[in-house]
Amino acid sequence: MAIQAEYIWIDGTxxxxxxxxxxxxxxxxxxSLHELAIDEWGFDGSSTEQATGxxxxxxLKPVFTCKDPIRGGDNILVMCEVLLAQDGSPHxxxxxxxxxxxxxxxxxxxxxxxxxxxxxxxxTDGTPYGFPVGGEPGPQGPYYCGVGAGRVMGRExxxxxxxxxxxxxxxxxxxxxxxxxxxxxxxxxxxxxxAVSDEIWIARWMLHRIAEEYDVVISLDAKPKKGDWNGAxxxxxxxxxxxxxxxDAVIAACEKLxxxxxxxxxxxxxxxxxxxxxxxxxxxxxxxSYGVSNRGASVRIPWQVERNKRGYAEDxxxxxxxxxxxxxxxxxxxxxx
Numbered sequence: 019m020a021i022q023a024e025y026i027w028i029d030g031t032x033x034x035x036x037x038x039x040x041x042x043x044x045x046x047x048x049x050s051l052h053e054l055a056i057d058e059w060g061f062d063g064s065s066t067e068q069a070t071g072x073x074x075x076x077x078l079k080p081v082f083t084c085k086d087p088i089r090g091g092d093n094i095l096v097m098c099e100v101l102l103a104q105d106g107s108p109h110x111x112x113x114x115x116x117x118x119x120x121x122x123x124x125x126x127x128x129x130x131x132x133x134x135x136x137x138x139x140x141x142t143d144g145t146p147y148g149f150p151v152g153g154e155p156g157p158q159g160p161y162y163c164g165v166g167a168g169r170v171m172g173r174e175x176x177x178x179x180x181x182x183x184x185x186x187x188x189x190x191x192x193x194x195x196x197x198x199x200x201x202x203x204x205x206x207x208x209x210x211x212x213a214v215s216d217e218i219w220i221a222r223w224m225l226h227r228i229a230e231e232y233d234v235v236i237s238l239d240a241k242p243k244k245g246d247w248n249g250a251x252x253x254x255x256x257x258x259x260x261x262x263x264x265x266d267a268v269i270a271a272c273e274k275l276x277x278x279x280x281x282x283x284x285x286x287x288x289x290x291x292x293x294x295x296x297x298x299x300x301x302x303x304x305x306x307s308y309g310v311s312n313r314g315a316s317v318r319i320p321w322q323v324e325r326n327k328r329g330y331a332e333d334x335x336x337x338x339x340x341x342x343x344x345x346x347x348x349x350x351x352x353x354x355x
Contacts, residue, residue, distance in 0.1 A: 020045045022093045024086060025059055025078050026223050027100050030067035030111045033288040034238070034339045037223050038066055056080040056096055060103060068100065068111055076109060077101040082216040087185035088227055095186065095223070097216050113343040114215070120347050121211050124354040128259040131214045131346055132191065132207030132330075136250040136338045137225065138242040139172045139200045140235040146243055147172055147234055148200020155199050158247060162197045171200045175229055180204065182224050188217045197248040197298075207255070211350055215342035238339040241292040249293030249300070250338035256349050257330035265327040271353045272308040272317050272331055278352050279306040279316075285344050287337025294335060301334070 026039040042059060063069025063076035082097040100109040108115035139147035148171040149155055160169050176193055183190035183204070193204045206221060207214045222238075229236050241249045260267035275282070283290060283303055294303035301307055301316040308317035308331070310324045316335055323329030336345045 019092070021091065022086070022089055023056065023096050024089075024094070025080070025096045025098055026220065027061070027078055027098045028111065028113075028219065028341075030063075032067070035111065035341065037219070037226065039223065056083055056094075058101075059098075063100075063109075068109060073104075075103040077103045077106065081114065082213075082220070084186045084188065084220060087182040088224065095220055097220055113341050113347075114212070117211055117215065117343045117347040117350075120350050124350055127354045129350050129354065130208040130210055130257060131349075132205055132209075132255040133214055133218055133342060133345075134203055134205045134251070134253040134255070135218060135221070136196055136201065136203045136252065138198065138237045138239065138250055138338075139175065139202070139229070140237045140242065142233060142235055146198070146200045148198065149243075158197045158199075161195060161199045161201075163194050169199070170195050172202065172234070175225075175232055175234060176202050176204075178228050179221075179225050182228065183221050186220065186224070188221055189214075190221065196250075198243060201242075201248070201250060208257075211343075211346035215346055218342040238337075240287060240289040240337040240339060244292075246298075248298045251293065251300075251334065252287070252336045252338050252340045252342070252345070254333045254336050254345050254349065255330050256333065256346075256353070258353065261328070261330060263328055265324070265329075268319060268323060268329060268331055272319065274353050275308070275317055275333065275349070276306045278348075280304075282333075282348050282352070283335060285341075285348060286335050287340035289339075290335070290337050293337060299334075303335075 021044050023042045024039050028035045029038050059078045062074050064071045064074035078098040079101050080096045081099050086093040086095045099114050100112045164170050180193050191205045196203050206217045226236050291303045294300045296302040299313045307315045309315040310319045311321040318332045
């Protein structure tokens with residue numbers, strides 16, 4: 019019996035790359051997902067900002083495979099790295115390759131991550147899905163983790179997406195409505211750097227795909243609505259084996275993150291300065307700080323970590339539109355290097 023394999027990759031759009039995908043029909047599939055050999059494929063890079071017309075071929079190298087819960091059956095989703103067709107080396111837009119190398123270098127420190135992916139539902143006309151047509155809702159306050167009409171919008175999409183992540187076998191660990199109406203969050207992890215990043219990209223793809231059916235646009239913009247509204251982030255929780263055993267190691271990690279502030283901020287997603295203003299539960303983009311239970315700090319140490327004298331920390335600076343391959347690599351290099 020034939021199945022469909024959806025090949026998914028990250029394009030070269032600037033300043034924020036987009037997801038692309040296309041379908042391969044695999045004939046006469048018999049067996050299990052774990053036994054299936056997924057071939058490399060290719061695409062026209064001149065149509066994705068990754069090549070010029072006179073040398074347009076780019077290669078897709080499968081790196082992560084899971085069930086496709088949208089099509090169902092034995093169909094699969096295939097996350098891919100982009101390679102140069104000429105010699106098989108990583109394409110300049112392939113940020114996963116750099117993370118692969120760094121993960122191998124610091125494997126002995128057993129860094130794991132949990133990423134909190136915020137996003138905002140938008141109408142196709144560019145207005146927030148949670149706002150009244152032609153108007154403004156009441157000020158933020160009742161929407162965060164809310165329930166009930168007038169406070170929560172888009173729950174059907176969220177429920178379908180959550181179930182899809184579970185059916186795909188992703189390590190989704192929770193969801194919640196966020197501070198702005200029509201804004202939500204899901205969490206992936208804890209997992210090592212490559213795994214959490216692959217799963218975030220697959221989960222993002224499924225979210226976009228499910229929202230298509232409702233004529234809803236999923237925005238990962240840092241500040242999707244100007245004014246007195248929270249932006250959208252991808253808070254990144256992290257811990258090494260040492261941090262999970264010692265509070266001193268937690269403090270040392272926070273101190274190390276303060277040594278490469280601008281390198282992190284400049285790679286934590288487009289338009290970060292509009293979100294990290296020092297207001298709306300953020301620290302200023304150009305000032306580094308950390309503190310216990312402090313959502314106005316760059317890095318937050320949860321209260322239970324201080325109490326238990328071991329655990330993890332949360333880098334609150336990454337935007338919703340951050341590349342997870344990049345943010346996990348930078349934290350790994352800075353904390354473990």
